[in-house]
Amino acid sequence: xxxxxxxxxxxxxxxxxxxxxxxxxxxxxxxxxxxxxxxxxxxxxxxxxxxxxxxxxxxxxxxxxxxxxxxxxxxxxxxxxxxxxxxxxxxxxxxxxxxxxxxxxxxxxxxxxxxxxxxxxxxxxxxxxxxxxxxxxxxxxxxxxxxxxxxxxxxxxxxxxxxxxxxxxxxxxxxxxxxxxxxxxxxxxxxxxxxxxxxxxxxxxxxxxxxxxxxxxxxxxxxxxxxxxxxxxxxxxxxxxxxxxxxxxxxxxxxxxxxxxxxxxxxxxxxxxxxxxxxxxxxxxxxxxxxxxx
Amino acid sequence: xxxxxxxxxxxxxxxxxxxxxxxxxxxxxxxxxxxxxxxxxxxxxxxxxxxxxxxxxxxxxxxxxxxxxxxxxxxxxxxxxxxxxxxxxxxxxxxxxxxxxxxxxxxxxxxxxxxxxxxxxxxxxxxxxxxxxxxxxxxxxxxxxxxxxxxxxxxxxxxxxxxxxxxxxxxxxxxxxxxxxxxxxxxxxxxxxxxxxxxxxxxxxxxxxxxxxxxxxxxxxxxxxxxxxxxxxxxxxxxxxxxxxxxxxxxxxxxxxxxxxxxxxxxxxxxxxxxxxxxxxxxxxxxxxxxxx
Numbered sequence: 001x002x003x004x005x006x007x008x009x010x011x012x013x014x015x016x017x018x019x020x021x022x023x024x025x026x027x028x029x030x031x032x033x034x035x036x037x038x039x040x041x042x043x044x045x046x047x048x049x050x051x052x053x054x055x056x057x058x059x060x061x062x063x064x065x066x067x068x069x070x071x072x073x074x075x076x077x078x079x080x081x082x083x084x085x086x087x088x089x090x091x092x093x094x095x096x097x098x099x100x101x102x103x104x105x106x107x108x109x110x111x112x113x114x115x116x117x118x119x120x121x122x123x124x125x126x127x128x129x130x131x132x133x134x135x136x137x138x139x140x141x142x143x144x145x146x147x148x149x150x151x152x153x154x155x156x157x158x159x160x161x162x163x164x165x166x167x168x169x170x171x172x173x174x175x176x177x178x179x180x181x182x183x184x185x186x187x188x189x190x191x192x193x194x195x196x197x198x199x200x201x202x203x204x205x206x207x208x209x210x211x212x213x214x215x216x217x218x219x220x221x222x223x224x225x226x227x228x229x230x231x232x233x234x235x236x237x238x239x240x241x242x243x244x245x246x247x248x249x250x251x252x253x254x255x256x257x258x259x260x261x262x263x264x265x266x267x268x269x270x271x272x273x274x275x276x277x278x279x280x281x282x283x284x285x286x287x288x289x290x291x292x293x294x
Numbered sequence: 295x296x297x298x299x300x301x302x303x304x305x306x307x308x309x310x311x312x313x314x315x316x317x318x319x320x321x322x323x324x325x326x327x328x329x330x331x332x333x334x335x336x337x338x339x340x341x342x343x344x345x346x347x348x349x350x351x352x353x354x355x356x357x358x359x360x361x362x363x364x365x366x367x368x369x370x371x372x373x374x375x376x377x378x379x380x381x382x383x384x385x386x387x388x389x390x391x392x393x394x395x396x397x398x399x400x401x402x403x404x405x406x407x408x409x410x411x412x413x414x415x416x417x418x419x420x421x422x423x424x425x426x427x428x429x430x431x432x433x434x435x436x437x438x439x440x441x442x443x444x445x446x447x448x449x450x451x452x453x454x455x456x457x458x459x460x461x462x463x464x465x466x467x468x469x470x471x472x473x474x475x476x477x478x479x480x481x482x483x484x485x486x487x488x489x490x491x492x493x494x495x496x497x498x499x500x501x502x503x504x505x506x507x508x509x510x511x512x513x514x515x516x517x518x519x520x521x522x523x524x525x526x527x528x529x530x531x532x533x534x535x536x537x538x539x540x541x542x543x544x545x546x547x548x549x550x551x552x553x554x555x556x557x558x559x560x561x562x563x564x565x566x567x568x569x570x571x572x573x574x575x576x577x578x579x580x581x582x583x584x585x586x587x
Contacts, residue, residue, distance in 0.1 A: 113485035114408030114426065116456065118463075131428045133408055159454035160494070161410065164487035190407020190429070192459035194501050199455075202497045206489055 002283050003275035004267050007045035007238035008038035010256045017122035019245050021254050026051045032074040037257035039079035042264045044280040046075055047085040061088050063095050072103050081277035089156050090132035093141040100149035106286045109154045110142055112165035116190030143174035155181040158191040166208045178285045180212045186219030195222035220246040228266050239263055296578050297570035298562050301533035302332035303341040304551045312416035313540050315549050321345035321361055326368035331552035336559040338575035339377040340369055346382050357389040363397045375572040383451055384427045387436050394444035400581050403449045404437055405429050406457035410485040438469035445582045450476040453486035461503050472505035473580045481514030490517040492524045515541040526562050534558055
């Protein structure tokens with residue numbers, strides 16, 4: 001069994017907007033502090049969203065390229081060897097191409113099925129619903145660009161529908177090995193898969209062949225029950241404010257590092273070593289820290 | 295265990311366009327004969343598509359209401375009793391309201407959540423057709439209100455467990471009264487795919503809300519008959535017909551949908567499960583009295 005790769009996801013502006021510790025939109029320095037703390041605690045993949053605005057009319061994400069660049073540069077200099085994974089899976093192919101070409105993240109999250117999520121309420125009780133559909137053409141374009149830029153796709157798997165798409169991309173020879181996918185359990189909305197042990201087994205044993213898998217759970221109670229199981233089953237895990245800001249004792253973590261520390265402690269008790277950033281790169285088949293073309 | 299409700303879905307215009315026995319285009323009036331034969335063979339419900347024209351890559355088609363009603367009338371005239379379930383789940387709420395008023399269907403299929411289906415077409419014939427769609431929560435609320443007001447029972451299409459979350463969401467708002475009806479779609483290609491396995495079926499069914507009748511649709515000739523058999527044993531209901539799988543267990547294309555229904559009736563008889571009449575199906579599903587002739 002490979003060492004455990006921990007991914008940190010600190011940006012909860014959309015998912016848990018009432019979290020009092022989350023810095024304001026565009027305030028990249030204090031958010032970078034969160035990521036760096038998580039890295040120091042044992043995370044090797046840093047999943048960030050740069051700076052993104054959701055258009056209130058269309059719900060479509062609008063990215064601030066400078067904000068993404070600023071965040072990546074800060075993390076690369078302060079968390080040496082960390083792996084940049086860009087979130088906002090539903091960005092347009094144009095936005096994804098620009099980000100991959102100009103900023104060379106090692107990984108890019110990508111929808112592999114239509115998307116429908118219903119997030120926790122903000123301080124005023126409003127909830128954000130995000131619906132995204134896409135076409136096979138969109139997907140082919142993103143996959144081709146990712147190969148050209150040397151960026152590994154993180155296939156987001158909310159249901160087994162994503163597995164059909166992964167097989168489709170493999171048939172098109174557009175998803176080179178080792179392939180990487182994250183299983184999302186308990187994310188509320190029309191692409192929900194229950195956050196249960198039963199679901200985790202179901203999703204894992206139906207995975208397409210040759211997939212390295214990772215687990216994300218958006219359910220404060222179930223997350224801490226499912227993470228140990230994923231660690232024992234040989235999967236990798238992601239934690240942070242985005243998925244679940246609550247510690248096992250029910251308190252909101254002031255620092256994402258605290259959430260990573262819980263994972264590290266569970267892994268130690270179960271006897272599974274944590275992957276260093278260098279080791280994570282080997283497991284994922286990534287190059288040494290990417291050089292951004294001048 | 296309740297008696298087995300068999301639904302016939304005969305319209306294979308999108309799913310198996312090379313079926314040589316299919317008469318003309320989607321919603322063709324000659325399909326009425328197919329449905330009548332299926333009811334006489336033991337189907338209690340007909341899942342029909344009237345005439346509907348899809349723009350490329352959209353799930354929301356233009357609906358030809360007169361043709362839907364003509365097909366419905368032809369089926370109802372040919373049998374003593376039958377339940378009509380409208381397909382084309384992605385049609386607009388306005389079109390659904392018109393059909394509720396004029397056609398009085400017993401059930402209406404509803405896409406719950408996002409949708410992505412690839413009809414691969416018969417290999418070597420035509421390019422695949424992709425249907426993508428989204429149903430917002432606001433639209434779902436509207437669909438439920440309209441159906442409840444019209445006395446129409448919604449069929450919740452479950453391609454994955456995502457729609458099960460939506461069922462719970464609608465139940466919290468008292469918009470999805472019991473007994474509920476959900477169909478598990480296995481092996482339908484596209485990014486809402488669930489594997490056509492007994493394992494997938496057990497997984498999905500075990501997460502259904504209480505007081506829910508469930509039904510199975512498999513679009514995979516290789517596994518269809520195995521899963522139909524498992525469903526009959528598990529207490530679910532089944533839908534068969536050219537739309538889902540035109541092939542008989544011996545690999546030949548069924549000339550008549552009635553032949554596919556007969557296979558189900560035969561399996562049920564061997565397993566000792568009775569087949570529901572339309573009248574009994576109405577009780578199980580919780581439907582209003584039949585439409586007066």
